[in-house]
Amino acid sequence: MRTTPRLILGFLLLALPLGAAPGPAWAQNAPAAGAAQPDPAVPVRIVNRTGQPATALHAVRSGRPDWGSNLLNRGPLPNNAAFAMRPSASAGCHFDIRLVLQDGRESTARNQDICGTPRVExxxxxxxxPAASVAQARPNTAARRVSTGTGFVVAADRVLTNQHVVDGCDRILARTPDGRWLAAVPPAQVDRALDLSILSIPGNPGPALAFRAGPAVRRGESVVAYGFPLTGLLSADPKLTRGEINALGGLRNDQNNYQISAEVQPGNSGGPLLDMQGHVVGVVVAKLDSRRVQNVDNVNFAVKGEAAQAFLRRAGLAFRTEASSGADRSAADVGDIAHRSTVLLRCER
Incomplete structure (x- = not known):
């Protein structure tokens, strides 16, 4: 079984051929030591300003894939009333908060810094x-050739990845963070010059990640790459690697790419590159092949977030953006954010 990735101009493109054995064609971790922590003596007040009573209140650390239990165990929270919450000192400062109203609507505030602002309205x-009922797909174990890559959710039922991950596939499946297999619906929207593709994957593959709206990315900033390298050789769960922005241009001064030190491997292609606030600053795309370029190691590239956003706009897709401000999170917390929105992609031929 061959697992040699495709080589282009010294690039090692990071879709991983698995060479399986017939496949129609497509076009909660603890905060870091020293990090800010909530003061249990200072309650966080969550205020209902929706105009009607709330029947459920959920508050979980940002990035958690579920909403946890309903905190309103003594009855509804009236309009203009406040609920006092006292997180433990080890809970971290960033929370996602949701009110479920009497008429079934929801009010949500994500990534709230409860240490800096202990009042959330x-x-x-x-x-x-209601979520559409979408039947789960099944991998075709008789496919002639199988390769894998990574993608992440950028809008409802839309996943962004690299074009080379899905090029030539007869069928594409996504394995969601909760273990479901969902089938992508052709055709994919592609930008070959950027090596990006948007997949339509009905069935709620996860919440959309937010792109960084500002400030501008600088050399030396810490970043986290998240994805599924070397599937079939390593464990099946996603991998997190830390690194830095090495350069604001890519191979041969390509201004659509960053050079990064976060080490990536075949299978990482299409995964999110996040800053330490958990916002997307790039899309992992390739590494320099040390077998083709001597005396060079750990040179990796990501499509810039600005270029990816421009592609999404051209495709007519609405997406989330958020400014990166405040204290950095731990890599574990950034990984929690990425986890619920990152999918393993399986290309069957």
Whole structure:
């Protein structure tokens, strides 16, 4: 079984051929030591400004894939009333908060810094459509060739990845963080010059990650790469690697790419590159092949977040953006954020 990745101009593109054995064609971790922590003596007040009573209140550390238990165990929270919450000192400062209203609407505030601002007011409420019933897919164990890569959710049922991850596939499946297999619906939207592709994957593969809206990325910033390298050789769960932005240009001064020191491997292609606030600053795309370029090691590249956002706009897709401000998170917390939105992609031919 061959697992040699495809080589282009000294690039090692990071989709991983698995060479399986017939496949129609496509076009909660603890905060870091020294990090800020909530003061149990100072309650966090969550204020209902939605105009009607809330029947459920959920508050979980940012990045957790579920909402946990309902904190309103003594009855509804009236409009204009506040709920006092006392997180433990080890809970960290960043929380996602949700009110479920009497009429079924929801009001959500994500990534709230409860240490800096121990009062959160929720007002805007939206109607949440029931999740569509989508049958799970099954991998084709008789496929002639199989390769894997990574993607991440950028909008409802839309996953961003590299074009080379999905090029030539007869069928594409996504394994979600909760273990479901969902089938992508062709055709994919692609930008070959950027090596990006948008997949339509019905069935709620996860919440959308936010792109960094500012400030501008600088050389030396810490970043986290998240994805599924060397699937079939390493464990099946996603891998996190830390590194830095080495250069603001890529191979041959390509201004659509960053050079990064976060080491990536075949299978990482299409995964998110995040800053230490948990916002997307790039899409992992390739590494320099040390077998083709002598005396060079650990030179990796990611498509810049700005270029990816421009592609999403051209595709008519609405996506989330958030400014990166405040204290950095631990790598473990950034990984928690990435985890619920990052999928393993399986290409069957």
């Amino acid at each position: 929720l007002s805007a409420a939206v109607t949440v459509a």
